[in-house]
Amino acid sequence: MARIKTAVSLYSLQDEYLNKRMNLEDLMTLLKDHGVEGVEMLPDQMIKNAPHPSQEEVDHWHALLDQTGVKPVIADVFLNSNLYNNRMLTKKECIDLLIQEIKQANRLGMKMIRLVSMVPYWVCEPLLPYCKEYDVAIALEIHAGMAFDGPETLAFIEEMKRLDSPYIGLVIDTGIFCNKFPRVVRAYEVNNGASPEMFDYLDSLFEKGTDLHRVVKENGGTRPDEFKQVIKTKEDHMFAPLCDGYENYPFSVMDEYMPYIKHFHIKMFEMTPEGPEYSMDYKGLLEYLHEHQYDGYVATEYEGNRFILPGEPMQEIQQVIANQQYLQACLKEIQE
Known part of the structure; x- marks a missing residue:
């Protein structure tokens, strides 16, 4: 059995x-x-x-x-x-x-x-x-x-x-x-200088039942403009390539x-x-x-x-x- x-x-x-x-x-x-x-x-x-x-x-x-x-x-x-x-x-x-x-x-x-x-x-x-x-x-x-x-x-x-x-x-x-973006990751990265707006965008994707990995793929392999607009700080640029590592x-x-x-x-x-x-x-x-x-x-x-x-x-x-x-x-x- x-x-x-x-x-x-x-x-x-x-x-x-x-x-x-x-x-x-x-x-x-x-x-x-x-x-x-x-x-x-x-x-x-x-x-x-x-x-x-x-x-x-x-x-x-x-x-x-x-x-x-x-x-x-x-x-x-x-x-x-x-x-x-x-x-x-x-x-x-x-x-x-x-x-x-x-x-x-x-x-x-x-x-x-x-x-x-x-x-x-x-x-x-x-x-x-x-x-x-x-x-x-x-x-x-x-x-x-x-x-x-x-x-x-x-x-x-x-x-x-x-x-x-x-x-x-x-x-x-x-x-x-993942059905939500991990909040411990958000807290850690924001503490390091990342923008809350970047994670607000990621949260919005999960609320819609999707994720950044899927959105990028649907966008021909490039980051959507909405995501690019919320990448502001040095830490944002460092963490952004990792944001699609949480899938839904x-x-x-x-x-x-x-x-x-x-x-x-x-x-x-x-x-x-x-x-x-x-x-x-x-x-x-x-x-x-x-x-x-x-x-x-x-x-x-x-x-x-x-x-x-x-x-x-x-x-x-x-x-x-x-x-x-x-x-x-x-x-x-x-x-x-």
Whole structure:
């Protein structure tokens, strides 16, 4: 029977980890204490010498899994094709790097690796034999600003359909389902000198059921005059290229892709005191997934941490816990 399960991406707690307020044991214990079933790992950040960790490092990771009962779900992978100043990596070099990531995921007990958005389609076929040998799937992240209408994404999807393998799929980032522009982003940028008028314009688009990404596309790939008119300050010019990274797709955009969707990032900017996230309808999404028999994990991915105002305390732990409590309550209601 299909069942939706919750996970946490440790990306959500990166400030706690980076500034040594929490180590890997602390992070895993936090997940255990709050009923989280699965974990999404960033080996580059949290596993020494990745993608070639020592056996001692691997054993330590498995000991943490045994102690907490948290299940390893997916490893986040970044294909650094611009490692060198004078050239991009060759196709063979790219594929060889990803083969190493597949082997590492197998050692860590992960059945899947997330390919960051824009990873080229041509890695799929050469990687398939290794995916099968090590029982690790590859899944491209569908991310706001680089979602279903991007040429690179479309090329990957076409190749995924052509190969039609259970080892190739998609990870959906719910930043493509914003129904409001995140107010923590607005507050942070206005504090840095951005114009409130720029965000008033973005809010007006969401109120109409659209977003800047769609409006620019409909305008032949150029910014509409209404948007250009509200770009006034230096900070406006710096942030304007990022404004189309918050999209307002309907859940139905996933209808044809449900057989290929293997994992979800529950993008989260701000859990409100009332319960729901300010920008997104998680309950509606979970109801959609339940109706479509999704059998997999939905992983908290907190990104409000990059928009904390100066002098305000970091809220990673509180926000992750609030998100998990809300997701788990919704799933209890929907699945029981």
